[in-house]
Amino acid sequence: MNRLAVRHLVGFAMPVSVLLGAARGGFWTFQTPLGVFLAVPILDLIVGAERDRVTPSAALALNGSIAFKSVIWAWVPIQLALLIWAARVAALGHHAPEEFAGFTLSVGLTTGCIGVTFAHELLHRHGRFERALADVLLLSVTYPHFRVAHIHGHHRHVGTEYDCGTARFGENIYRFLVRALFGNILIAWRVEATRARRRAQPPYDPRNRMIRYGVTLCVMYGVIWRLFGARGLVFWAAQSGVAIFVLEATNYLQHYGLMRPEGEPGSYLSVQAHHSWDSSHQVTNWTLINLAHHADHHLSPSKSYETLRHLADAPRLPAGYSTMMLLAMVPPLWRKVMDPHVVRWRMSHGSIAATQRT
16 A cells, blocks of 8 residues: 555554453543543654645645545444444443443544544545445434535635634634534535425425435434444434534634635635645644645645645644644633634734624
8 A cells, every 4th residue: 555545544543442442441441532632742743744745746646546545435334333333332331431431432532533534535525435435424423414514515605704614713612513513404404405496396305415314314323222222322422422523623723713805795705725724743634634734625625635735825723633622622721822823814814803703
């Protein structure tokens, strides 16, 4: 396998960590969260920022490489196997309450950090097979409508008041989460209802993806309850909650305070590199398949992850995703660290007070 692809297998250590933690029990069930929020930031500091620079011709050769695709495809059966095994373990009821919490948190971080990140890559692909894999991963964390809302909502309206995935300046993560959770459902429903009208179909037609997602989730949870009982059902819902939190917390830090100005009333200037926070920490990007090169992704959403790079015009986060997520969970600390960066950004881009709420 291509050596550049091999380094993106780092995230595959997380299911192994979950298994080892469950086998040891007790405090060890929390070893995966410790790895994410302690080991990864330390390794980011040791390994440092990305040094590789891929030329345009080399990037063209890498784009769509089967080695990089295989990394993503291989994850899908691993996540499904992990969830089925974990639901079975939860159903047995052998965990003390604190062990169940650590076990569930560990699985949710795995499906959120790796599974959702890989689903995000897959939903941007053009092939039906890969988009179907994205649906499988998102269904497994009870968030299938994200595919519709992300493509038709976030990428279209990023950096504007119409995007529920762009955190406003001064907005804390918990208020943002509520707005994003309900906003994504509403956006996805509106997209599907509009599509149905264009095809002269009723909004509740089975071809409406929101209807299909709803039915599929009901069937999925019914099967989980039948196979694993109430404990398994609670576990599955809880790990989904953790994964969704990771997804939306990532959205929070990727665009916090970066708003596009209006060219004319109701019309916004096009998306530029400076409308996304970037991070070039190598271990973070190896684990999250270059998700932290987010500005490049927004400029070229169909670009495969292996060709994404930091853009010179993109503002940089002061630390990697794990550290920034911990900061975000303590709003006063987050604002103390991030607000000065946003103010400097707004001054340099001539939008000091025009489009932000304080």
